[in-house]
Amino acid sequence: MNFKNLVLIAVSFFVFSVSAQSRGVFLSSYSDVTKIALEKLADQTTFSKFNIESVKKSKSIDSKIILLKIEADNKWIKKFKLKPNTVKSEGFQIINKVNNTYLIASDDSGLMYGILELRDQLKLNGNNSKFIEKTENPHFPFRAVKFNLPWSSYRIGESLHLHMKTVKDISFWEGYLDMMAENRLNALTLWNLHPFTFMVQSEKFPEATQFTGQEFKDWQKFWRQLFKMAKDRNIETYIVNWNIITSPGITETHNVANYKDDLEWHYGFTPADTSQVIVDYMRETITQTINEYPNLTGLGVSIGERMKMPMEDAMKWVKNTFIEGMKNADRKVKFIHRAPFKVEPEIAREYIESYTDFPDPIIMEFKFNWSHGHSTPNLAITHGGKVSDQYWNPKPSNYKMAWMMRNEDFIMLNWGNTEFIREHIAVNDIPDVTAGYFIGSETYIPAKEFRMNPDVNYNWKYAYEKDWEFYQMWGRLMYDPNTSDDYFIKNFNYRYGNEVGESLFRALQLGSKMPLRFSTFYKGTWDFTIYSEGFLNGKQLYRNYKEAEDAFIRIDEMITHKTLDPLYLNIDEYNNLKLARKSISNEYVTPLELANEMERNGLKILELCHKMEGSSINNAENFNIEINDVKAWAHLSLYFADKLMAGINLDEGVKTKSLEKKQKAIDYLRQGSKHWLDLIDSTKQYQEVSLLHIRSFKFSWEMYYPRVLKDIEIVESINF
CATH class of the missing domain: 3.30.379 (Chitobiase; domain 2)
Structure with a gap:
């Protein structure tokens, strides 16, 4: 039948x-x-x-x-x-x-x-x-995944492009969409520079065509299957791109948007070329895409990057292309609009609130703490500007906001912390304004499993399957923040056995605090300014193309680097207050308090791991990988604690000319180097991998051990 x-x-x-x-x-x-x-x-x-x-x-x-x-x-x-x-x-x-x-x-x-x-x-x-x-009942109506596509990708690198075949395989998407439905995630947002030549052959601009014949038919089949499978699982689908980025055929035929001076960027990026041919092409192609894919829920746009023009002109461009293109289509679709990077919300709001031809509220996507949402639950920075409530105060008339929780801080190790997610929702759920969240990464595609050492056995096929806690905790808690930890513990028990499930859950909860605390203490902005599980600041490497080890965060730099959350004191500020004998308010988190917390967490994790030894377990291959991950978090926590203590003593030693404090700093760094060796041992299940945070270089924790020791040399060389 x-x-x-x-x-x-x-x-x-x-x-x-x-x-x-x-x-x-x-x-x-x-x-x-x-x-x-x-x-x-x-x-x-x-x-x-x-x-x-x-x-x-x-x-x-x-x-x-x-x-x-x-x-x-x-x-x-x-x-x-x-x-x-x-x-x-x-x-x-x-x-x-x-x-x-x-x-x-x-x-x-x-x-x-x-x-x-x-x-x-x-x-x-x-x-x-x-x-x-x-x-x-769902707490948030919009519970989205941010998924960057490997073709026409926003960034370039082997760590993205190696997913090409997997992401075009419909079998991958069947499993991924099932995972989303089971975790009550109901929106799939697909991001790349210029999606349209992969989806339609422009009727009015045939020169834009990128694929022909069977190759184009295969692309059409792929998109139609994907959108239908998503719809059958109550998952909305959105295609999202970046502003005035056009087809290579349009660029070459009409000699527009042709910007090749900056080798850091690939074809398609443009310094605000608003040529009429681009406007006409974008508008017509948007209309055609909507008409040819009836199961596509909507489109999205981001204003930024090389869109160098006054905010009012940028918003006019969006209106003349995206808004008009959607308006001309045979059906109504939904719309996602990233909050513009520039701090001119009053202009952006005026335009967005003039868009009244949509069946549902527009989703205003707002980056939480720039590219490092997994940090403090307090909104401390926005992309490119200061924090302002002008997007939600007064309450918007035709849009709802969704926080973008970018993850550029843990890619290798499993992460899951229900306490953080619940607190984040409690702090940032603005009544009648917050529609929900996006979760995902710019620099990591959870498709082909590329991280694992070939000699290690594991029972999953795709990368997202290893990351199951991340999706389950975010998805279920966005749907119902009152979901108890007991539900997640039962899932651990089901996977690995009743003797170890709760202990593994508790250990992961503690370990997952490390990147949260680190990215709150050490302020990051765009993608590569911090990579918490690697202890890296890729910005130091990004423009200079020196050795990959140059990205490692040094002891001297960590002392004065600004904190993300203003309620966190950095080492320099803390010692200045202490040496001046000034009282420190209880509302502040000091480096000493942070070091003590990280030490407690690290030791407790190792205690829980010891408790699990010799227990009866299910699925031993995956369990061994999970327990090594939490051990890695433990050693990272202990290393972070020792480095903080070394920094406190070094800074105080320099300021008071105390050789005793200098020696204590050296002792803490030596102790920390032992924790880093333990970290290397816990992460042998991973191979050296391509990682966009350090550009064309490979990543492993072992390669940074010489820089861990270099900190000791830095301190030893300081003379009073």
């Missing part, structure tokens, strides 16, 4: 057995969204029978699980004497009554999440367990 025809069926039954217990599923309506979710639910069971049959509505229901949509199934809700709570879009309620479990939702999306919740409960609590009653 053709599944697509099942939407005409009034009632369908899915009958399967769970252990010795039979559970049937009654549906009063059917869609591709519920079909996929039910298949996932069935995956959690052992089949004895799987039937799809049409029955009359008058037929009695003999099922264990009954799925109901509030508006369509009000008759059944009354018949079963159910009193549902308030269930919003994408929300659901689970009710147990007599021998049946009722899943109630207001739409297919809610049914999907509810079905996946039932699957989760069977998986985590056991197939014979009773379903737990609950009502869940």
Whole structure:
């Protein structure tokens, strides 16, 4: 039977057995969204029978699980004497009554999440367990992934381009989209410089065409499959690009946007070429893209980079291209607009709030703490300017804001900290303004697994599968910040066994604080100004092309470098206050307090790891990689603590001409060098990898050990 025809069926039954217990599923309506979710639910069971049959509505229901949509199934809700709570879009309620479990939702999306919740409960609590009653509604309506595409990529490097084949493989996307749905992530934003030549052959500008024949047909097939698969999982899709970046064919044919002087940038970047041919081409191509891909949810634009013009002119350009192009399309689409980098929000707001032809509020994407969102939960900086509330005060009329949580700080090691995510949401959820979050990276594509040492065994195929905690914690907590740690602990137990699950969860929570604290103490701005798990400042290397080791953050530099959060004192400020015998307010975090916290965390992680030794575990290959990751975080935490203590003593020694303090600094650095050796040992599961943070150089922790020792030489060479 053709599944697509099942939407005409009034009632369908899915009958399967769970252990010795039979559970049937009654549906009063059917869609591709519920079909996929039910298949996932069935995956959690052992089949004895799987039937799809049409029955009359008058037929009695003999099922264990009954799925109901509030508006369509009000008759059944009354018949079963159910009193549902308030269930919003994408929300659901689970009710147990007599021998049946009722899943109630207001739409297919809610049914999907509810079905996946039932699957989760069977998986985590056991197939014979009773379903737990609950009502869940999404806290944020917009829960997005930022995914940079490897073709026409914003940055250039082997660490991006090695993903080409994987990202064009529809099998990769099937798994990735399943992961998103299971974690309740509902928007996929795809970013590159100029996506349109990969999607359409311009009717009015044939010179823009980049692909022809079968190659172009393959691209069309790819996009259509991707957008349809996403829609079938309640995932919106957006194509997002950077302003006046045009087709190479347009550039070459019309001699426009041709900027080749700066070798740091590749073709397509332009110093604000607003030629009419570019305006016309962009507008027409945007319209054509929307018309040819009906399952594409919307488009997005970013104003910045080489768009060197007054803000008012930049906004006019967006209006004449993107806004007009979308307006001319056969259907309405949604729109994402990055908050402009320049500090002229009053001009940007005036234009954006004049765009009234959209079916839903525009999503204003706002970078949180520039490229390093995983830092302090307090908004300390924006991209290119000072912090201002002018984008949300007064409340906008036609847009909602979504925070961009860029991650350029941990790429190799697993990360997950529910405490930080909950606190971030609590601090930054502006009532009636915040729509949600984007999570993702500019310099890391979670596709081909390229990090692991070939000699190491592991049981996953794609990079995002290793990063499961990151997606699960962010996705589930964006949907419901009240999700307890018990849910995540159960997931650790399910993967690795009850004897180690909670300890591994606790160890990862502690370890994941290290990059948060480091990027709060050591201020970063754009991508390469900090790489926390590597202890690097790639900006030092970026323009000079010296040795990769030059990116390592030195002891002398760390003393005076500014902190990101103004409530954190750097070493120089702290010692100045201490030597002047001035009191330090309790609201400040001192380097000494930070060092003590990092030492406690590191030692506690190692204690938890020792506790897990000899335990019964599941999936030993993946568990060994996870536990080595948390050990690596422990050693990074201890190294950070020792380096802070060395800096405190060195700075005080220089200021007071104390040889004793100088020697203490040397002792701390020597102790820290031992922790770095332990870090090298914990990270042998990784090979040297290409990493954009250090440009064309390879990365491993071992290659930086000489610079760890160099700190000792720096201190020893200081004379009073």
